[in-house]
Amino acid sequence: MEAIQRDEIEKEIREKQKTVDYDTKEFTIELLLSKYTKDKETDENEIYVPYYQRAFVWNLERQSKFIESVILGLPIPYIFTAEMEDGRLEIVDGSQRIRTLEAFIENKFKLIKLEVLENMNGCYFDDLPVPRKRKFLNTTLRMIVLSEKSNDDARFMVFERINTGSDLLRDMEKRLGSYQGEFTEFMVEYTKNPLFIELTGFTKKASDRKEPEELILRFFAYSDDYLDFKGNVNDFLDKYLKKQNLDGFDEEIYKQRFNNVLEFVKKYFPNGLTKTLNSKKTPRLRFEAITVGVYLALKQNPNLEPTNMDWLESDEFEQEIKGQASNSPKRVKSRIEFVRDRLLSN
Structure with missing residues (x-):
């Protein structure tokens, strides 16, 4: 490879890297949900699901397995958000997870078909011992925040490359x-x-x-x-x-x-x-x-x-x-x- 081509490659990489500006944050489940649920009714919640996101699609079995993963301390994929002009964070990828956490804590579904924590099948959040509920709410989840400084091309690149299997955005x-x-x-x-x-x-x-x-x-x-x-x-x-x-x-x-x-x-x-x-x-x-x-x-x-x-x-x-x-x-x-x-x- 010619030296001039190597220089062009390096130049291109550096230019494109400048367009992507992001931060990594960690929130406890309790804090994350408070940012999501507070003022949600008036569409002023700090972390929100945008209008272009499709409806909630996870079934009870998938929701239950996600909650089981959180309780077991298994690695959970990053939640991706984009910072908007008003400082709110728009969920790019992770709305199914956040909405599952909210529904579980509000006792809207009970756990089913768990294969590891079998004794928890049939449990609502309020059925858990108080210490376990505290540990659950204090569990931290990681979030990538794409800064407002990132341009449209960078935002689209992030949207395009996020892959959550069957939930890939169209x-x-x-x-x-x-x-x-x-x-x-x-x-x-x-x-x-x-x-x-x-x-x-x-x-x-x-x-x-x-x-x-x-x-x-x-x-x-x-x-x-x-x-x-x-x-x-x-x-x-x-x-x-x-x-x-x-x-x-x-x-x-x-x-x-x-x-x-x-x-x-x-x-x-x-x-x-x-x-x-x-x-x-x-x-x-x-x-x-x-x-x-x-x-x-x-x-x-x-x-x-x-x-x-x-x-x-x-x-x-x-x-x-x-x-x-x-x-x-x-x-x-x-x-x-x-x-x-x-x-x-x-």
Whole structure:
């Protein structure tokens, strides 16, 4: 390896290290929970679960095994938090653990299926001897606090690389946590739009994974920049969201743009944005093709009134919204313009 390459490697490492600023803290369970529960009802608790985090998903067996691990003194993974402008700590990874501790101490569940501390099966927190309860509350947990000084790229890197097995955050969850700003807030709020809700369908799991926000982001990103899309979809969406938050946007114009599309879809698309009426799934590729295609068609002809929608059930359209390399720039452009051209041709 050339000396100049070694110098460039070292330079890059040092530059990237500067973007990550964090601190390590230790809290007793009692103190940690007080910071989490105090003023939680008014959303002013010092340590909090952000809106983008999915609902509580651990079952009783998993909660019980976690409590057993704490009592046994087994190593517990770090809780990751991010420091916000107001000094509060947003939980990046560890909300399931914190909420389990809170539920156990408040006697909301009893321990089940323990294989090591078998005599504790069926016990609530209040069933434990007083000395054991004190020891439990005085157990310390470690926390990584990503400083407010860390930039967006550093925050996203932490979100992306945290791995807790089946609880790995999805791309949109990471975006909502990393790229905060007015456009992000706008997308989240738009998921409550009654017409958007009527024309789409999501399972609870998909909603918890922020699929509605993902689709809204895709609509705006492609309707603004689909001709400039190159490479990886996630990189494209990340850059778009960061840019919108940084540069600002006219909320009323963007809201009206999507409203116009949804009203058109309601009028002319029998199944809305789903494949079948009342479906609990909104396929991404179908959503992109229809919403962005409709937007482009209305942009050319605001008074558009199509008379033939048979193409919606055609094999040709089906091929456009499925298959390999479906997110290549060529395929994205093809399916969007397919819908646009079919609407404008009749």
